[in-house]
Amino acid sequence: MDRPRRDVILIRLIEALRERGSWCGATHVQKAMFFLQEMAGADTGFEFTPYKHGPFGFDLQDELTAMRADELVALQVQNPEYGPSLVPAAAANSLKQRFPKTLRKHEPLIEFVAEKLGDKKVVELERLATALYVSQEVGVGTDASTRAERVHAMKPHISVGQALEAVRTVDDWRREATKLKSE
């Protein structure tokens, strides 16, 4: 997928997360994009590496920074309790208007991800995204306890119990996403 289309999807994802009350910091966008690409099947081509709060796209980070430079998104401190949020900026709408087909095609996938993750905090996103990463790494057929142990090994501050719950949630969501993609 080329850059303008990827950026349009990112802008719409940020909007959809915010519509569901997400604080929408960089971590929220990182993890939501990971689910959108790896679970919902969007062909955005970012490369995710185990890093901060689980899977992390360095190329996605660069893209968000380039989008800030081009005034497609901006950093905004909205809630004094938290860090900055990513919000669509001045040039976002005109870019969106140029790619209606891309937006239409990805809207159900974006809505699916935003619905699942929009109300999640970083600590929950970290567990869920790491659970999805591990499930892909060792295979979804691997039993849930083994995957939970692996999540705990990667992120020791996530307990095995929390990891197991996250693995099971991700398994449920994957089934829903498969159904959505076949519709």
Next chain:
Amino acid sequence: MRKRTHEIRDPIHTFIRVDSDEREAVDSRAVQRLRHIQQLGMSHLVYPGATHKRFEHSLGVMELAGRVFDVITRLENVRHESVRQMVPADDKLHYWRRVLRMAALFHDVGHLPFSHAAERELLPSGWDHERLTVEIIRSQEMVKVWEAMTPPLRWLDIVKLAVEPEKRKRYVEAGALPPEVKSITDWETILNELIVGDAFGVDRMDYLLRDSHHAGVAYGRFDHYRLIDTLRILPKEHEESQEPALGVEEGGLHSAEALLLARYFMYTQVYFHPVRKVYDVHLKDFLAMWLKAQHEDGKFPTAVNDHLDLTDNEVMAAILKAAREPKNAGYDAARRIVEHDHFHLLYKRNPTDAGVNRAAAEAVYEAACERFGSDNVRRDERPAEGEGPNFPVLTGDQRVESSLRISDVLLKIPPASFDFVFVPGSLFEDAEKWLRDEKPKIIQSKETEETDGSTTP
């Protein structure tokens, strides 16, 4: 009695100290080669003082890595329970301090002559300077040095700290590294961030201070003593997470702001100077022709011995030779470097044009190639990248806050980027007039519009 600690004079850090084990690594072929690799490529053609080498930078990064390590692991500075659990016990701390310093010393050993960044064009597919760094760290020659240290070091641990995380994953997938390094622990992530991190990486701290000193510009200076003294490992409570990250005490926030402003100014004023960039382009043109004449694949060699044999000296000798005779491979590019006859800046990306078309520079480049011939037009670009300056800050009342909530300065530092189009001086006036007349049409014509189900140019 034989000396155990050795002092090296340094214009930035006054003294850099190494013990006898570390001196073996400093004396290795890989590190000594860096005495012959320019830190800033061809920048001395713009800033004559900028002739410093990767060698002293690597020593500086090692020195700063040790200093930061000592601060962030000092007992009174590890206050949060989740961080205390992560920091290894005393006996292991010594091991990790040594690994960190060696990773810092070796982080640049894979650099090509003149630290050239055009690795995609000049190295075989799947290779970059960091993969060469990995090959050197794991070479038999170096493993002997690591194993002779007290305590012996695992080369894999050095790689984990020296190489950027996304590259490490790529090398695992290419079979160049074992799968165990694909994901690393929170502790190793902190140490890796300490070297190569965007905000407080000591690589960046050293090169800003050192490059500004040698280039003769003041932009890169900041109070690194104060900054280092206030660095802390902090749980990201401001993001409702216990995951640790490198942050700063509130008292050091102004020094952190000064570092990030220094980075912005150095990038926009020195690293992205258009004449500096165009000499990189001429050097790349020369290297492409020179390598084609030397190797069947036209690429730099990747075998460790071959890499270590090649420095700026061999390339500079070849440039001087090529510039003497028009029949020599790479003559035109070599002559431009030797005679200081560089291409001139025709167009640079700007917010007004980018508002019309984000790919305005690409559109200008393509139109100029069509008008003046592709041999007469060159383009160089680097989009904005990296992390926004969002890091944890420990406030006076012991809360952890986002730096961007506390500092309006950080929130407003723009990401640095450039996109340049160049033409020879002989065509400059014509090209400038042409662009003045045609630009509105050129930058509009490359817009890609997608309508209801179809794409139109």
